[in-house]
Amino acid sequence: MFTQQLASFKGDQSCIRVVGHRGARGIMPENTLLGFEWTMKMGVSALEFDVMITKDHVPVIVHNHHLNGAITRTAEGQWLNTPEPRISELTYDELAQYDVGGLNVFTEYGQRFPEQIFMHRQQVPKLADLLALAMQPDFAHVGLMLEIKSDPKVDNFQMHREETVAAVADVVRQAAMTSRTILHSFDWELLHLCQQAAPEMPTSFLSQLPAHDDDKGEDSSLVFSQNLKQLPSIPKAIAEAGGYIWAPHFKDVTLADVQEARNLGLLVAPWTVNDPKDMGQMIQLGVDAIVTDYPARLQRELIKNELRWQRQDDISNATLTSA
Amino acid sequence: MFTQQLASFKGDQSCIRVVGHRGARGIMPENTLLGFEWTMKMGVSALEFDVMITKDHVPVIVHNHHLNGAITRTAEGQWLNTPEPRISELTYDELAQYDVGGLNVFTEYGQRFPEQIFMHRQQVPKLADLLALAMQPDFAHVGLMLEIKSDPKVDNFQMHREETVAAVADVVRQAAMTSRTILHSFDWELLHLCQQAAPEMPTSFLSQLPAHDDDKGEDSSLVFSQNLKQLPSIPKAIAEAGGYIWAPHFKDVTLADVQEARNLGLLVAPWTVNDPKDMGQMIQLGVDAIVTDYPARLQRELIKNELRWQRQDDISNATLTSA
Numbered sequence: 280m281f282t283q284q285l286a287s288f289k290g291d292q293s294c295i296r297v298v299g300h301r302g303a304r305g306i307m308p309e310n311t312l313l314g315f316e317w318t319m320k321m322g323v324s325a326l327e328f329d330v331m332i333t334k335d336h337v338p339v340i341v342h343n344h345h346l347n348g349a350i351t352r353t354a355e356g357q358w359l360n361t362p363e364p365r366i367s368e369l370t371y372d373e374l375a376q377y378d379v380g381g382l383n384v385f386t387e388y389g390q391r392f393p394e395q396i397f398m399h400r401q402q403v404p405k406l407a408d409l410l411a412l413a414m415q416p417d418f419a420h421v422g423l424m425l426e427i428k429s430d431p432k433v434d435n436f437q438m439h440r441e442e443t444v445a446a447v448a449d450v451v452r453q454a455a456m457t458s459r460t461i462l463h464s465f466d467w468e469l470l471h472l473c474q475q476a477a478p479e480m481p482t483s484f485l486s487q488l489p490a491h492d493d494d495k496g497e498d499s500s501l502v503f504s505q506n507l508k509q510l511p512s513i514p515k516a517i518a519e520a521g522g523y524i525w526a527p528h529f530k531d532v533t534l535a536d537v538q539e540a541r542n543l544g545l546l547v548a549p550w551t552v553n554d555p556k557d558m559g560q561m562i563q564l565g566v567d568a569i570v571t572d573y574p575a576r577l578q579r580e581l582i583k584n585e586l587r588w589q590r591q592d593d594i595s596n597a598t599l600t601s602a
Numbered sequence: 603m604f605t606q607q608l609a610s611f612k613g614d615q616s617c618i619r620v621v622g623h624r625g626a627r628g629i630m631p632e633n634t635l636l637g638f639e640w641t642m643k644m645g646v647s648a649l650e651f652d653v654m655i656t657k658d659h660v661p662v663i664v665h666n667h668h669l670n671g672a673i674t675r676t677a678e679g680q681w682l683n684t685p686e687p688r689i690s691e692l693t694y695d696e697l698a699q700y701d702v703g704g705l706n707v708f709t710e711y712g713q714r715f716p717e718q719i720f721m722h723r724q725q726v727p728k729l730a731d732l733l734a735l736a737m738q739p740d741f742a743h744v745g746l747m748l749e750i751k752s753d754p755k756v757d758n759f760q761m762h763r764e765e766t767v768a769a770v771a772d773v774v775r776q777a778a779m780t781s782r783t784i785l786h787s788f789d790w791e792l793l794h795l796c797q798q799a800a801p802e803m804p805t806s807f808l809s810q811l812p813a814h815d816d817d818k819g820e821d822s823s824l825v826f827s828q829n830l831k832q833l834p835s836i837p838k839a840i841a842e843a844g845g846y847i848w849a850p851h852f853k854d855v856t857l858a859d860v861q862e863a864r865n866l867g868l869l870v871a872p873w874t875v876n877d878p879k880d881m882g883q884m885i886q887l888g889v890d891a892i893v894t895d896y897p898a899r900l901q902r903e904l905i906k907n908e909l910r911w912q913r914q915d916d917i918s919n920a921t922l923t924s925a
Contacts, residue, residue: 306629306717306898317640321719384905393878394629394717396644396898397905555716575629575719582707582720 281481281523283458287325287422288524288546288568289590295561296324296568297577297588298424300551301342305394305572308380309350310340311401315409323574324588325422326413327463327550330406330447331430337371338406338447341379343498344430349388352378367433375402388496392572406447410454423459424483424548424570425451427473429466431502440469441476448477465503467520474521483524483548484517488531494551514540524548526570529561537564555580562586604804604846606781610648610745611847611869611891612913618884619647619891620900620911621747623874624665628717628895631703632673633663634724638732646897647911648745649736650786650873653729653770654753660694661729661770664702666821667753672711675701690756698725711819715895729770733777746782747806747871747893748774750796752789754825763792764799771800788826790843797844806847806871807840811854817874837863847871849893852884860887878903885909 288296302314303321310328318326329342345363352358354376366374380401382389406425413421427447433439451460462473463483470482487504510516514536517525525540529549540547550570552558558580561569571577581588611619625637626644633651641649652665668686675681677699689697703724705712729748736744750770756762774783785796786806793805810827833839837859840848848863852872863870873893875881881903884892894900904911 313643320636322721384902393902394896394898397901398645573717575717578720579707579716 284422284461284481285523285546287420287459288424288461288548290546290565290567291590293585294587294590295566295581296422296548297574297581298325298327298422298548298550298568298570299323299574300327300570300572301329302326303572303574305392305553306575307396308382308398308401310342310404311379311398312404312408312412313380313398313401315404316412318574319413319418319421321574322588323421325424325568326409327424327426327570328409329426329428331366331428332443332446333366333371333374334368335370336442336446338443338450339366339371339374340404340406340409341366342428344428344432346374346377346379347388347496349383349386349496350379350381352381354378358383367430367439371405377403379403386496391495406450407454410451410456413459414454414456421459422461423456424461424463426463426485427466427469428498429464429469429503440466440472444469444472444476448473448480451477451480461524463524463526465500467503470522471520481523482521483526484520484522485526485550486513486531487528490530512539514543514545518543518545526550529557529569532561532564532566534564537566552577559584607745607784607804608846608869610743610782611747611784611871613869613888613890614913616908617910617913618889618904619745619871620897620904621648621650621745621871621873621891621893622646622897623650623893623895624652625649626895626897628715628876629898630719631705631721631724633665633727634702634721635727635731635735636703636721636724638727639735641897642736642741642744644897645911646744648747648891649732650747650749650893651732652749652751653766654689654751655766655769656689656694656697657691658693659765659769661766661773662689662694662697663727663729663732664689665751667751667755669697669700669702670711670819672706672709672819673702673704675704677701681706690753690762694728700726702726709819714818729773730777733774733779736782737777737779744782745784746779747784747786749786749808750789750792751821752787752792752826763789763795767792767795767799771796771803774800774803784847786847786849788823790826793845794843804846805844806849807843807845808849808873809836809840809854810851814851814853835862837866837868841866841868849873852880852892855884855887855889857887860889875900882907 299318301309303318307314328340330338345365348359380398457479461483462480464470465485524546526548529552546567548568552569552571622641624632626641630637651663653661668688671682703721780802784806785803787793788808847869849871852875869890871891875892875894
């Protein structure tokens with residue numbers, strides 16, 4: 280099942296996949312079309328990105344439920360003041376006025392990515408815009424790890440979940456990209472909805488144990504992970520829930536976990552691994568794919584370990600032959 | 603004189619220009635079309651790059667006089683063995699067989715740029731290819747700092763210099779890009795030839811005092827700088843030689859030097875400044891432009907100092923309005 284969608288995330292003895300986090304947040308403005316384009320051109324195996332819907336139900340690519348003041352300017356070029364508008368309360372046309380092309384270097388979040396280029400006039404993209412870009416023949420090898428964000432603070436949470444899943448499935452189908460898309464979430468109940476509403480796409484289950492703090496300046500995902508530590512086995516719970524990928528916080532995963540997941544037929548794709556030392560550790564565990572803000576650093580660690588990010592059997596264009 | 607060519611290199615009280623070194627060597631493979639394209643898209647003010655001629659007199663963009671084994675693979679994907687072929691002994695078609703898209707991470711040179719992406723099938727570009735790319739309307743703001751490399755080891759050195767200057771001037775004229783190009787060299791005698799053979803382009807004088815070692819894995823430029831320390835004033839010598847830009851090694855320049863150069867009507871563009879602390883020091887000196895492998899780092903230091911890389915009076919497209 281789902282051979283085609285999973286191919287970009289599946290490693291083997293000589294290959295670990297590189298998944299660009301929000302494009303390549305370490306280098307390019309996160310979740311922007313220019314960032315995605317660059318990351319795909321660089322030959323990465325897959326993109327990870329965050330999707331939610333606007334007030335008028337347009338699926339858009341943005342991480343936090345409110346616009347993040349550390350990366351958002353008004354049309355007049357001013358950094359956003361608090362209270363930051365919520366995505367679910369803006370129409371797409373209103374949202375498209377904002378510029379998310381640069382980091383405010385005076386914020387804590389802005390200081391986390393000292394190599395990120397500063398751009399102007401980059402809009403929050405529609406999901407449909409990224410799909411159109413990824414459809415280009417040069418990018419046919421790139422898998423799409425589409426994270427659906429769930430917002431428990433929204434009115435009619437359950438209805439909003441259903442509407443979100445329906446809107447996302449609709450856009451991916453219209454683009455004829457279901458064969459390249461994985462539906463990915465911290466919200467396991469939402470993934471159950473995905474399996475029902477869009478059974479032609481595999482699901483990927485995110486997990487984060489409470490011991491590991493959230494990153495600065497981000498919406499927390501822990502609200503969806505509260506009960507995970509009570510599970511006897513996270514991989515087993517995912518397999519039972521019909522998942523195909525386990526995407527754990529990289530500090531939560533051991534060699535025994537990877538082996539258990541593999542025995543259950545799951546792929547393992549830890550996130551977000553930015554330090555070369557941590558990358559080395561994930562490589563030693565033999566995971567399938569590594570989600571990172573810094574694809575070049577991961578390429579380098581793979582080369583040092585005599586590994587590649589493309590498989591021998593990949594049907595790939597000229598720029599993508601193995602290292 | 604030369605207002606148009608110099609505009610991209612001229613700072614003012616609120617602006618210091620960002621010059622991408624060999625494209626943006628810290629992030630992208632050096633002196634490649636993909637690297638240049640990315641750097642221009644990022645909104646940098648100017649590109650610096652290295653030009654010499656092949657055996658069949660085609661101006662090409664490459665730094666060392668021999669192919670650098672740390673960045674060069676054969677068509678079969680093998681790292682180049684010594685002795686590395688000399689550019690002047692290869693035809694363009696022979697040169698175009700090599701792949702310069704990635705660093706060999708096991709070499710000293712390869713270890714200097716841990717953030718550089720690893721690409722496949724990137725050829726040494728012709729100068730004409732870069733000019734065609736830079737001609738696109740989106741990149742109309744980008745100045746070209748065209749460094750001509752001089753090779754004292756070549757047979758008939760003086761004739762080879764003249765042939766190089768003639769071939770370069772020819773290609774820039776054919777592309778109608780003389781109004782955006784600065785001719786730049788460590789070899790001041792060659793710059794004199796440029797002034798005679800191509801008087802429609804301004805010259806930029808590189809300097810490096812012997813106290814500062816060459817970078818690892820690079821051809822030395824000190825051969826052309828041996829007598830500099832005997833000069834009473836480098837800026838004065840450049841002004842007398844008809845130069846418009848002084849491009850010193852960043853460790854060689856003081857506040858008094860910058861003031862002297864400015865009084866003489868020269869622009870000051872130190873190279874290659876990659877550490878944010880050194881960038882801060884150059885910003886304090888009030889130089890016009892800074893040449894760097896890491897444009898994003900420099901943008902960040904400029905923003906921290908409430909400076910921009912675009913001037914108020916720039917006629918610029920939407921992506922280039924000031925920060």
